[in-house]
Each structure stands twice: as structure tokens, then as C-alpha cells.
Amino acid sequence: MKKLKIAILFGGRSTEHEISLLSAQNVVNALDREKYDPVLIGIDRSGQWHYNENSIQLLNIQDAKAISMTQLDNPVVFSQNANDHHLISLSNKENLASIDVIFPVLHGTFGEDGSIQGLAKLANIPCVGCDILSSSIGMDKDIMKRLLRDSNISVAxxxxxxxxxxxxxxxxxxxxxxxxxxxxxxxxxxxxxxxxxxxxxxxxxxxxxxxxxxxxxxxxxKIKGREIECAILGNRNPKASLPGEVVPKDEFYSFDNKYIDESGAQLIIPAELSKDQIQRIQSLCLQTYELLECKGMARVDIFLEDSGHIVINEINTIPGFTNISMYPKLWEISGINQTELISNLIDLAIADYENQNKLRLC
Ligand SMILES: Nc1ncnc2c1ncn2[C@@H]1O[C@H](COP(=O)(O)OP(=O)(O)O)[C@@H](O)[C@H]1O
Ligand SMILES: [Mg+2]
CATH class of the missing domain: 3.30.1490.20 (ATP-grasp fold, A domain)
Structure with missing residues (x-):
């Protein structure tokens, strides 16, 4: 069977640029090479796309605030023709690759907020993860909370x-x-x-x-409770992973706790919870995912109060994929390794794309 070309987008015009670089390296390493060929596209801070050959080369890997990409010498544009998806070199107009699926490994603005998803939609190409609507809902904590509150799901x-x-x-x-x-x-x-x-x-x-x-x-x-996270995977009938727990060292789970200080937070995977607690958390996280119209994947973060009451904190539609990230680890202990997880995500993107394309345009 012909291998699919998966455009892995990373970097981007976001305050989470560096985290995306680390996430993307893991995704590339875990990609099933029997089925897929990666097409690596680094997006610099100005938004320019760059074709990266073979691997993602990073500088300052030890410092999460200073990590940067190195291959910035082959600027490309993506042809948004709805019938073919070429990556064209800006220097010699050469067609470098034809792309079958976009996998945005971008966090935050211009990646997780519906904008890349919009580009994929215009270009008529499958895109991993949430669509335009669910990405933008998930990105805006105010809108997300309003929707949950309207369905009587607890938020702070x-x-x-x-x-x-x-x-x-x-x-x-x-x-x-x-x-x-x-x-x-x-x-x-x-x-x-x-x-x-x-x-x-x-x-x-x-x-x-x-x-x-x-x-x-x-x-x-401020909500007083344990910070629990649950990974969700799927389009209609999604599945929930076992939950994990984050125990930050300081007052809250800050940027430094997440990425700078190795002992900044303890990740307990799976979280120590009773069967009943796990069931209630999974069911509420699935409800949240469906209510926010998510597709593909998301990580739902909650607070579990001493009383057992669950408060939804937020949803992350492109959760971290770094080697310390919760989303892939939660699936690992729930029986799906990273390679299978990424293949599942690509399959889900293609399935959703095919469903959408069955609809009449006018
Ligand atoms: N209402 C709250 N009550 C208690 N802790 C909170 C609350 N909101 C945020 N935090 C703490 O701050 C961290 C970051 O906030 P969060 O809403 O998850 O933002 P981000 O999208 O940047 O991760 C959380 O992981 C948690 O430790
Ligand atoms: Mg958070």
C-alpha cells in the first residue's frame, strides 16, 4: 500500500513555540514508518513555513525557554488548491512533497485555535484533531466555560x-x-x-x-482539589483513558513547574482513584468533550474536590506530546502505545474528512 505523507507542523507564532518543537520530535519518532512518511514543516516566529529534511534539529534542548529550530533555509508555501496539496519551495519553485494529511503539533495561538484547521479545510485536506469550531471553543476559556455552565457541568x-x-x-x-x-x-x-x-x-x-x-x-x-487529567480519543463514540494526577510543587502548575524545573510537579500515572471515581471522571470528561464538539483528541483537566465533586478546569485540543506529557502517557497505560495512538489519530482525521465530503455542498 502507498505510504501516506503526513505533514507534521511545528513551532509557530505562539508563546508555546518551544513546547511544540519538543512535542513534534516525539510525534516524528513515534510515527509508524511502515504506513507513513513524515513531511516536516517548521513554522518560524514570523509564520513562515520551512521544509525540514529528515529530522527536526533543535538547539538549546535543555532549556525549555530557549529551544529553537535550526533548519530555516528552505522556505515553502503550501498550495491550497482543493485537489492537490503540494509543498512548493520558495527558492526554486520545486514541488517538494504532496501531502495527504496535516498533523498540527502546534500549541496555542495559530495552531490550537482553529486557524490551521481553517487552512486545512480550505485546502480540502484531512487534519488531525479538532475542527475549526471545537478548536476555537477549546482555546477560549471564557466561551468554553459558558457552554459547560449552560449544560450544568461545574466550572469555577x-x-x-x-x-x-x-x-x-x-x-x-x-x-x-x-x-x-x-x-x-x-x-x-x-x-x-x-x-x-x-x-x-x-x-x-x-x-x-x-x-x-x-x-x-x-x-x-480558586478551586481546592486534586488536579486530574483524562485523555480522550475519537470522533463520535470517543474513548476515555485512565486518569492521571498532577501534583505541582508550588501554589499552582506554572510554566516553570511544567517545563523548566524537573521536580516542579509530580505526575502520578494512573492517578490513585477508586473505580467509582474513575468512572465518574471518565464519564464527565467524555460529556465535556462531546458537548464542546471535539473530534480526534483532547485532554480534559479537572479538579476533584474532597467531597468528590468534579469541577472542569479546561480542555486542551492539542495536548503536549513531549516525553513527559500526560496525553501520550495516559494512553500508554490504557493500552495504546504512542505509535498506535498517532496512527489512530490519523485514521480519525481521514474518517472525519470522508464523512464531511459525503455532505452536499449546495
Ligand atoms: N480556578 C483555579 N483553582 C485552582 N487552581 C487553578 C485554577 N485555575 C488554574 N489553576 C492552576 O493554574 C494552572 C494553569 O491554569 P490553566 O487554566 O490550566 O491554564 P493553562 O491553559 O495555561 O494550562 C492549573 O494547572 C492549576 O494548577
Ligand atoms: Mg492547564
Whole structure:
């Protein structure tokens, strides 16, 4: 059988650029070479695509804030013709590869937010993971929470601050949200721009900091509970993995805890939970996934309160694939190794694409 050419996109114009590089290296290593040929495309910080031959070469691999890609000498464009998908070299106009499926290993803005998914849709090419709608819903924590609240799924109480409105004061929020607050950009990930504040001075600083990253910021009550994550895989009838637990060393699971400090957080895989707790978590995470119209994959992050009550924190539609990342590890202990996982994701993208193409256009 002809091998499919899988365009693995990485880097990108996102504050999570570096994490994407680490994720992509793992995806490439785990890709089943009997079935697929990778076409490696590094996206630099200006958004230019670059063809990478053979492997992803990275610099400063030990420092998650300084990792960078090296092969930036072959700029390419992707032909968006709906019938063929060529990667054209900008230097000599040569057709470098024809692509069968796009696998965006991009986190955050311009990758996880529906924009790459939109490009794939225009080009009429299967794309791994969530579609335009579910990607953008999952990216915007304010919209995501509104949809969940409307279906009576618990989320932390929150206030939405827009950059164009007068800045809310700590004392105005405490009667409703209490005096322990989380301040976060509505559309980001990897804890970039996220702060905790329990006094007016820290709060003002945190709000301004978050507004540097997004024109919409959410301020949430602090939820006291265990941080549990569950991996979901599938289109209609998705499956849930066993849950895992994150135990951050500090007040919260910050960027440094995630990627810089090796002992910043303990990942307990699988989480120590009763059968009943696992069942309730899986069922609520699946409900969340379906309610937010997800396809392909997502990781649902929750808080498990002492009372047993579950509060949904967020959904990540392109979860990390680094070698310490929860999503692939959760599937590993649930019986799907990384190579199978990636093949499943590609199959799901093709199945969804074929279903969509059965629909009448007019
Ligand atoms: N309402 C909350 N209550 C308690 N901890 C929170 C709350 N919101 C965020 N956190 C902490 O901050 C971390 C990052 O916030 P999160 O909403 O997951 O943002 P990101 O999308 O950047 O991962 C969480 O993993 C958790 O440790
Ligand atoms: Mg998170």
C-alpha cells in the first residue's frame, strides 16, 4: 500500500513555540514508518513555513525557554488548491512533497485555535484533531466555560475582563469569587500569563500581566482539589483513558513547574482513584468533550474536590506530546502505545474528512 505523507507542523507564532518543537520530535519518532512518511514543516516566529529534511534539529534542548529550530533555509508555501496539496519551495519553485494529511503539533495561538484547521479545510485536506469550531471553543476559556455552565457541568466561578473595559478591582470581586483568585489570558496555554493573587496589589499586577497576552482575561475563584487529567480519543463514540494526577510543587502548575524545573510537579500515572471515581471522571470528561464538539483528541483537566465533586478546569485540543506529557502517557497505560495512538489519530482525521465530503455542498 502507498505510504501516506503526513505533514507534521511545528513551532509557530505562539508563546508555546518551544513546547511544540519538543512535542513534534516525539510525534516524528513515534510515527509508524511502515504506513507513513513524515513531511516536516517548521513554522518560524514570523509564520513562515520551512521544509525540514529528515529530522527536526533543535538547539538549546535543555532549556525549555530557549529551544529553537535550526533548519530555516528552505522556505515553502503550501498550495491550497482543493485537489492537490503540494509543498512548493520558495527558492526554486520545486514541488517538494504532496501531502495527504496535516498533523498540527502546534500549541496555542495559530495552531490550537482553529486557524490551521481553517487552512486545512480550505485546502480540502484531512487534519488531525479538532475542527475549526471545537478548536476555537477549546482555546477560549471564557466561551468554553459558558457552554459547560449552560449544560450544568461545574466550572469555577469567573469574571471576564476585556482590555477595552475599565479594570475590575480586587475588592469588587471578592464578595463573589472569594479572596484567592486565578487570573489567566482567555486564549493561551502552558500557564503562560497565569497568576495567583490573594491581595489587591498582586491582583492588579496579575491582571495587567495577563492583558499583555490577550485582550480578554478571566478571573476565577480558586478551586481546592486534586488536579486530574483524562485523555480522550475519537470522533463520535470517543474513548476515555485512565486518569492521571498532577501534583505541582508550588501554589499552582506554572510554566516553570511544567517545563523548566524537573521536580516542579509530580505526575502520578494512573492517578490513585477508586473505580467509582474513575468512572465518574471518565464519564464527565467524555460529556465535556462531546458537548464542546471535539473530534480526534483532547485532554480534559479537572479538579476533584474532597467531597468528590468534579469541577472542569479546561480542555486542551492539542495536548503536549513531549516525553513527559500526560496525553501520550495516559494512553500508554490504557493500552495504546504512542505509535498506535498517532496512527489512530490519523485514521480519525481521514474518517472525519470522508464523512464531511459525503455532505452536499449546495
Ligand atoms: N480556578 C483555579 N483553582 C485552582 N487552581 C487553578 C485554577 N485555575 C488554574 N489553576 C492552576 O493554574 C494552572 C494553569 O491554569 P490553566 O487554566 O490550566 O491554564 P493553562 O491553559 O495555561 O494550562 C492549573 O494547572 C492549576 O494548577
Ligand atoms: Mg492547564
Amino acid at each position: 466561578k469567573w469574571h471576564t475582563q476585556r482590555a477595552s473595559n475599565p479594570l475590575i478591582k480586587f475588592d469588587q470581586l471578592t464578595p463573589v469569587l472569594g479572596n484567592k483568585l486565578f487570573i489567566k489570558p482567555a486564549n493561551l496555554g502552558s500557564s503562560v500569563g497565569v497568576s495567583f493573587a490573594d491581595n489587591a496589589k498582586d491582583f492588579d499586577k496579575a491582571l495587567k500581566h495577563a492583558l499583555e497576552f490577550d485582550s480578554k482575561v478571566i478571573i476565577e475563584e
